[in-house]
Amino acid sequence: MGQPTVQAASGSSAVNLTPLKRNHALLDPAQLSDMAEEAAHDLMSEGESSNTRASYRTAMRYWAAWFGARYGRQMDLPVPVPVVVQFIVDHAERSTKAGLVCQLPAEIDAALVEGGFKGRLGAPALNTLMHRISVLSMAHHLAKQPNPCTDSAVKALLSKTRKAYAKRNATPHKQRALTKEPLEAVLDTCDDSLKGKRDRALLLFAWSSGGRRRSEVSEAVFENLRRVDEGGYLYTVANSKTNHTGKVKPEDVKPVVGMAAEAMDAWLKASGITSGPLFRRINKAGRLGEDALTGTAIRDIVKARCSLAGVGDDFSAHSLRSGFVTEAGRQNMPLQETMAMTGHRSMDVVTGYFRAGAAQVSAVARMMDRTKPTGR
Structure with a gap:
């Protein structure tokens, strides 16, 4: 045999x-x-x-x-x-x-x-x-x-x-958080081409609306995007890791405002999208397709843009999510408001990133740098 x-x-x-x-x-x-x-x-x-x-x-x-x-x-x-x-x-x-x-x-x-x-x-x-x-x-x-x-x-x-x-200092590897400063460098790589406008809108939408998961970005559709009078949008996350029923709750509605809204305006105008997937494939000839970007494609966009910006090659799609939380901690934003944006249910998951950001601007960590009080 x-x-x-x-x-x-x-x-x-x-x-x-x-x-x-x-x-x-x-x-x-x-x-x-x-x-x-x-x-x-x-x-x-x-x-x-x-x-x-x-x-x-x-x-x-x-x-x-x-x-x-x-x-x-x-x-x-x-x-x-x-x-x-x-x-x-x-x-x-x-x-x-x-x-x-x-x-x-x-x-x-x-x-x-x-x-x-x-x-x-x-x-x-x-x-x-x-x-x-x-x-x-x-x-x-x-x-x-x-x-x-x-x-x-x-x-x-x-x-x-x-x-x-x-x-051995070999703790589980985590992708680096894409906080505000490196994200700004990444956004600078997005030119006025159709692909550049798509990528800029995608990155700002994913980051600014609470650090959306790549599956949520892939599944984002025009029908769930609503313009509001204040000059921005509200986006309804109909399906997520913490909501498999598709039943919309108030906390599933996320604001897309400021730079993110401006980038979305530019992308929708350039692409002509009025229904279906928000973020789509663009072929080598620069033609817009009908199919939504996959989660893998979104990861590749993040990595490619980070490489172009020279900020490092250890970022991935999750870096947008962790970066949003880390930056919120760094800017001393309320934890509950941060969790409302991200959709995290577990305090244990979100506080690790949040505290890491807060620690970087901790006054306690800089006590040696403080000027000695006068009059004593």
Whole structure:
């Protein structure tokens, strides 16, 4: 009997891989894909954005591929606790005399890369590891299966893993916040071309209306934009991460005013858009299309404009959201008003960015710089 082969993750073509061991075969990705799709079905039916659904699908496909490579059979729910522990030690780096290492065998690592289940050899970022554990946990919860990710052994190992990374100053990476100053430099790259006017309107709309998520920008439509007498607009966010019902509440209405309104005026006049998607593809010939920009395209616009402005290459679409909150903290804006604009429900999420901004202008941090009081 011949050694097993593995298809590319897309399932479009076969790729012959070096067998890991004669008694340790990788599964066929066609089977893995079916299993992963089933496991992720409940996750993807929760009304999340297309980007979030894609991340769930990718995480479950990776789990299935890794499990098949490690154990030589198809993964089913519930996943045993020892398997989750093995997954963590396979993917978390630990310090040894030889340097940082993880437990994943090199043969399996190479096979997962060649199969298209991961982008490069080596340990993933800590954020990626935590995301994959979180997705597996949600899959068990929604399937009403015993959840191995809540086991005390798993929770203790994850806690120690975070602490180990923190000791090495390898805390989870966050995209830089695009605050007012770098955003102004980015806006300066937007010329009077159709694409320049679109990008300027998009960036200011996303930032100034509360740091909109890229899915919300992608789904923005003309019909939800209403001009107001004061010289601006009100935009209704009909569908968001915190509102999957489409039922509009007062807090879903966001102001688009000042520079953002001026940029929107210029874009609508130049594009002639009177219905449908607000932000659309523009082809190489400069012609406006009918289709909305995807979340990926919006991310690419942010990164490309930041690169043009020379402000750095570690910004992404989320930088608009975190930048809005960070700048609000820096300018000492009320936290509740900031959260009303962003739509954050969790204080824990928003206060991290808010306090980071406030800390940069903290008078307490500059006590050594203060002039000594006179008359004493």
